[in-house]
Amino acid sequence: MYTTKTSLFWKFVVYAVLIAGAAIFIVPFIYMLLTTFVDNAYTLPRPSEVFSVTPNLDNYETVWNRNNFFRYFLNSLLIAGVSMIGSLFLGALTAYAFARFHFPFKEFLFRMFLFTMMIPVVLAIVPQFTVISNLGLVNTYAGLWLLYIGGGVVGSTFFLRGFFETIPKELEDSIRIDGGGDWRIFWNIYLPLSKPALGTMAIFSFSGTWDEYFVALTIIKDEALRTLPIALMMFQGQHASNWAWIFAASIIALLPVVLIYIIFQKHFVKSGLSEGSMKG
C-alpha cells in the first residue's frame, strides 16, 4: 500500500516536471505563432491582444509576396542542401581517414582542424572575403559553398571521427576477405552503421547554413541570388518593424528545418546497429 502511494506520488512529480518543462519550451513558440495573426504589429502586441486573435493567413500571404521571399526560399534550399551533402560527405571521408589510417602529423592536423572552429565568423570575414574575391568567386554560390562546406567539414569530421572509432575493426575483415577495399568498407560498413550520427550531423549542418546570414550577405552581391535570412532581415525596418511579419516569415523559414528533423529523426532510434554483429 505504502509503496504504490509513493510510486504514484513520484510519478506525479515526474510528470509535473516534464509537463512544466515542455510548457516552458512550447509557450514562447505558441506566442510567436499567435503573434503572426495580429494586424499591424508595429508595436509588439500585448498578451491580451495575442490571445484573442482569430487565426488567419493574411500576414503569411503578405510575407510570401514581399522582399522576393519565395525566390530567396528556393535559393536557400539549394545552398543549404548542397552544403549539407558536401560537408557531410567530405566530413565522413575525412573522419574515416582520421579514424582508420595512420599517417604522419595526424593528431597535429586534427588539432589544426579544431583550431579553425574557434575563430569567430566576424573576425574571419575580411580575409575570407579577400580569398574568395581573388578566386573570382564573389557573387557566386560556388564561393559560398566553398566557405560553408569548408567550415562544415571541420565540425562533421570532429563529430564523426569519434563515432567511427567506436565501430569494431573486426567488421572490416569480412570485407577484406571478400577482396573489398577501403571504399567498400567506408560505403558498406561505416556509413550504414553511422546513420544516427550522420542524421544528427545532417540536421546541424542544414540548420547551420539555412540560418546563416552574415557570410551570405557578404559574398552574394546580387539581390536575386540572396538567401532567406537576408529576406528575414529585410523585414526589420530602420525605425519600426512589423513584428507579425517578422514572426510569420520566421515560421515559414522554420518549416524546412522541422522537415529535415522529421526525416532524419527516425535514424536516431536505430542506433546500436552494430550490437550483435560480432560474436563476443
Next chain:
Amino acid sequence: MKTPFSKVLGILSIIALFFVSACSSSDHSSEKSSDGKVTIEYWHTYSDQEEKVLKEKIKPMFEKEHPHIKLKLTRMPYEGLKQQVIAGVSGNAAPDLMRMDIIWVPEFAKMGALKEVSSLDGFDNVKSSVFEGPMATNIFDGKYYGVPVNTNTKIAIYDKKVLDKAGVTEVPKTMEELAAAAKKAKDAGAKGGITIGGANAWGVLPYFWSLGGKLTNEDYTKIDGFVNSPESVKALEQLIQWNKDKILSPTILGGEPGAWDGIKKHEYMMLDDGPWFYSVLMNEEKKKEDPLEYTVRSLIPEGPGGSRSVIGGEDLVIFANSKHPEEAWTFAQWMLTEEPQKLMSETGLIPTNMNAAKDPEFLKVPFVKEYVDQLETALPRTPIPQWSEFEQVFNLNIEKALRGKMSAKEALDDAAKQGEAILKK
C-alpha cells in the same frame, strides 16, 4: 541501400555544377556593357515605400536624363551593415555609391574608404543648395566626404487624450512646463509622462542639450570640460530627478509598454520621435485611429540650452575604389537637385535641398512643418570618426547614472576621461 543516396548525391552535384557555371558566367557590375552604358551600383537602406519611389520614379528619371549611365540599386539590410561595408571596402567589392547613416561618414572617411567630394566640379553648387546642419555631417579633417541626401530630426509628440485627462490645455513650451504637465498626467493615471526611447545618445540628447548640456567644444576637439561641465551635470541630474519622480516613462530603461504602444493606447503623455512615427503608423492597414487625430505636435520644449533636437538622416557617399567616380558624382549631384528631392519627400523623408524643403507642396504633408522648423535649431551628433566609440561610453554612463549606480558627476567625469582617450586615437 546504395541506390537512393547515391542517386540523390549525383543529381545534386549535377545541379551544383550547373549553378556554379551559371553564376560565374553572369556579368559583374560596374563594367562597361556592350551598349556603351556605364553601370553604377548604389547601396541603400530605403524602406519598402521609399524603395518603391526610388525604383519606379527616381531611377527611370535619372536614366532618361543621363542615357549613358545605368543605375543598379541594391537594398541592404541594417543588421551588420557596417561590417558589410568594411568587408566590401577591404575586398575591393564596395559599390560606387552608398546612402549611409550620417554618423558613419567621418569614421569611414578616416579609414580612407570614401572619396573626397569637396574638390569636385559642382560641389559648391551642391553645398549652397542644401541645409548647413546636414552638410556639416560630411566633414572630416576640414574636407567633405559626402553630400546629405535626406535629413530628419525628432519633435515632441503629445497624446491629446492624456493631455485632456490631465487638464493640460496648452502644449508645454519649456522644460519646466513639460515636467509639470507630465506630473499632472501621472497624477491623472497615465502610465508615463515623458517617453524617451532609451538611455542612449539618440534618445537622451534632445533633453540633455535643451537642458543646457554639451558634448564637446565648438570645433569638436575637446570633450573634457564640456561633457562634464556644471551645466551638463545639471542637465543629467534633472533627468535623473525626473526618473525618480516617475514622470519619465519606463521605456528609458527598457520597460514596457513600448514608446509607440504607450502612445497608441493613450497611456503615455508625450514622446519625441521622427517623421516615421507618422509615415509608418498612418500607412498601417486597418488602423483603429489616425495618429494625426490623436496626437499634437510641437517643438522640443525649451530649456536653458534652447530647443535642441538631434539631427538624423543619411548622406550620399562615393567609395574611394569606385570604378566610375565621375558617373557616381553625377548621380549624387542630381539626387540633391530639387526634383528628385521632392519625389523622395512624398514618403515623408525631409529633403536637404532647401528649395525642395520649402516647397509649399511638401509642406502640405500634414506632419512635416514642425520637423522643418525644428531642424533650424537641431544639432548633429558630434561629427568625429570616434563618435561610435564615444557613444558607447556615453550611453553606458547615462544608463548607470539613471539606474543610480553612478552620480551624474561621476558618470560624466568618467565619460570625459574615456572620451579624451578615445579622441587621441
